[in-house]
Amino acid sequence: MTKQTTVIRNAAWVVTWDDAAARHVYRRDVDVAFSPDGILFIGDRYDGPAGEEVSGASLMVMPGLVDVHCHSGDEPIAKGLFEDVGTAALWGNALYEYSALIDSDEDAKAACQTVMLGDLMRSGVTTLLDIASPHPKWLSLAAESGLRAYLAPGFREAAWNVVDSHRLDFEWNVAQGRERYAQALAFVDEASAHPSGRIHGVVAPSQIETCSEELIQEAVGEARKRGMRITIHAAQTMAEHEELLRRTGETAPAMLERLGVLGPDLIIGHCIFLDHHSWTRQRTRHDLERLARSGTNVAHCPVTFARSGMTLESLGAYRRAGVNVGIGTDSYPFNMLEEMREAMICSRVAGRSVFDLDTAGVFEAATIGGAKALGRNDIGRLAPGAKADLVLVDLNQPAMQPVHDPLRNLLHCAAERAVRDVYVDGRPVVKNHRVANLDYDGAVRELQAAQERACRQAEKDDPRGRTIDKLAPRSLPMAGAR
Ligand SMILES: [Zn+2]
Incomplete structure (x- = not known):
C-alpha cells in the first residue's frame, strides 16, 4: 500500500471539508496524503510512508x-x-x-x-x-x-x-x-x-x-x-x-x-x-x-x-x-x-x-x-476517510494569476486550462492535462466521419425531407454562394 500512497507536499491551497461547519473551507500550505483506500491525511506534516511525492508549491488541491x-x-x-x-x-x-x-x-x-x-x-x-x-x-x-x-x-x-x-x-x-x-x-x-x-x-x-x-x-x-x-x-x-x-x-x-x-x-x-x-x-x-x-x-x-x-x-x-x-x-x-x-x-x-x-x-x-x-457522503469533499477523488489545479497557469481566491479564478476565468492532474480512488485519470487511460485522440479523429454519417441519416429521417444544409445552415455563407 505504501507504494500506492501519494503525498502532495505543502499544497499552496487546499479546499477541504469542515465537518462541524458542514462546508468547504480553504487551508494553506498543508500536506495531503491519499491512496486507493481514500484520503489518509490533510494537515501540517504527513510522516507516513509514501510511494510518490508531489510538490504542492504551485497547486490548489480540490475535491473532484x-x-x-x-x-x-x-x-x-x-x-x-x-x-x-x-x-x-x-x-x-x-x-x-x-x-x-x-x-x-x-x-x-x-x-x-x-x-x-x-x-x-x-x-x-x-x-x-x-x-x-x-x-x-x-x-x-x-x-x-x-x-x-x-x-x-x-x-x-x-x-x-x-x-x-x-x-x-x-x-x-x-x-x-x-x-x-x-x-x-x-x-x-x-x-x-x-x-x-x-x-x-x-x-x-x-x-x-x-x-x-x-x-x-x-x-x-x-x-x-x-x-x-x-x-x-x-x-x-x-x-x-x-x-x-x-x-x-x-x-x-x-x-x-x-x-x-x-x-x-x-x-x-x-x-x-x-x-x-x-x-x-x-x-x-x-x-x-x-x-x-x-x-x-x-x-x-x-x-x-x-x-x-x-x-x-x-x-x-x-x-x-x-x-x-x-x-x-x-x-x-x-x-x-x-x-x-x-x-x-x-x-x-x-x-x-x-x-x-x-x-x-x-x-x-x-x-x-x-x-x-447520488446518496453519498464520501465524495465531493476532501476529508480523511473520503474517497481519494481529487483535482490538482495549476496556479502558475496565466489565467490563474494573480491569486487572491483560486476558486474564483478557476470558475470565472481559467476553467479546464488550469486542471493539471485528476485522481479517482487515488489513481490518476488525467496526468499533466492528458487523459491517462483512454485513447482520447483516436476517438476525436473518428468524430468527423461519424458526424457525416449521422448527417446523411438525418436527411433521410427528417419528415420534411430537408438536406443538412437546410436543417443546419452554416453560420456564414460559403464564399461565392448566392
Ligand atoms: Zn438530458
Whole structure:
C-alpha cells in the first residue's frame, strides 16, 4: 500500500471539508496524503510512508466534481449543427425537431463516449451520471476510464414527432418500450455488480411525457427495491409542460408527487419549467416546496438551455427554497467548469442580482449537491476517510494569476486550462492535462466521419425531407454562394 500512497507536499491551497461547519473551507500550505483506500491525511506534516511525492508549491488541491447529468450517446457529434436553430412554434427549442435527428451509429458510440469521458475528466469531473442507450462497450469503457460512473440506460414508450414544424406528437410503442425497460433492468444489475466498485446502475425512464404513469411507477418501484437512484427528464421544455397540463392538469412535480415518485433517491433532469417560471401560465409557487419537502434532487445543466434562450429561475432561488441541486453538463461541450460558470451567470441574470448565487454556492452544488443526489457522503469533499477523488489545479497557469481566491479564478476565468492532474480512488485519470487511460485522440479523429454519417441519416429521417444544409445552415455563407 505504501507504494500506492501519494503525498502532495505543502499544497499552496487546499479546499477541504469542515465537518462541524458542514462546508468547504480553504487551508494553506498543508500536506495531503491519499491512496486507493481514500484520503489518509490533510494537515501540517504527513510522516507516513509514501510511494510518490508531489510538490504542492504551485497547486490548489480540490475535491473532484460530480456531474449528475450527461449524455455520451450522440452529443459529441451534434456539435456545430443546431446551435442557431429551433422550432419557433415550440418556444424556439431545438430538441424535438433538430437534435433528436442526430443519432450516432454503433461504430460511433464508443468514440462519442470516449470523447465525453475525456472532456469531463479534463474539466475536473471524477463522478458522472451518463444517460444513454446501452452499446456493447458502454460499461467496459466507463470502467477503463477510471472514473466513478453511474450508468443510466434510458427507456421510453413514446417517440417524439414534430409535425410541420409546429406540433409535437407522440408515437407510442408500448411493447418496444417494455422490452427496453427489461433490458435496462438487466443492465443496471450487471453494472452494479462490477468488481471495480466504481460502476453503478441508475433506473432511467427517459422523459416524464414519453413513459406511461404505470411504467414510471413500476420502474421507480424496481429501483427502490434495489436501492438504486432514479433519474428522469421532467420540466425540461415548455412543450412538455403544456403536454402534461393537457393530459393531467398538473405540472411535472405535481404529477410525480401524485405518482408517489418524488423522494431523495430521485434526480430530476433540468426541472426548469415549474409553476413559478415566468414562461408558464401558472400564477402559483408550489413546485419548489414540493421538491424541497420530498428531498427530490435537481440536475441543473444551464449551458444547453441558455444556448436556446431559456434558463431555470433561479439556481439561487431553488437553493434558498431548500431544494438540493447538483450540476450536470447534459450535452457538449462537456466542460464542468464552464457549466458552473454559466450556472452562476444564469442564476444572477434570472435572479436579477449579483447576490443570487456566489462562487461557494455553485462549487457546493457541483460537489456536495451532486454527492447528496447520488446518496453519498464520501465524495465531493476532501476529508480523511473520503474517497481519494481529487483535482490538482495549476496556479502558475496565466489565467490563474494573480491569486487572491483560486476558486474564483478557476470558475470565472481559467476553467479546464488550469486542471493539471485528476485522481479517482487515488489513481490518476488525467496526468499533466492528458487523459491517462483512454485513447482520447483516436476517438476525436473518428468524430468527423461519424458526424457525416449521422448527417446523411438525418436527411433521410427528417419528415420534411430537408438536406443538412437546410436543417443546419452554416453560420456564414460559403464564399461565392448566392
Ligand atoms: Zn438530458
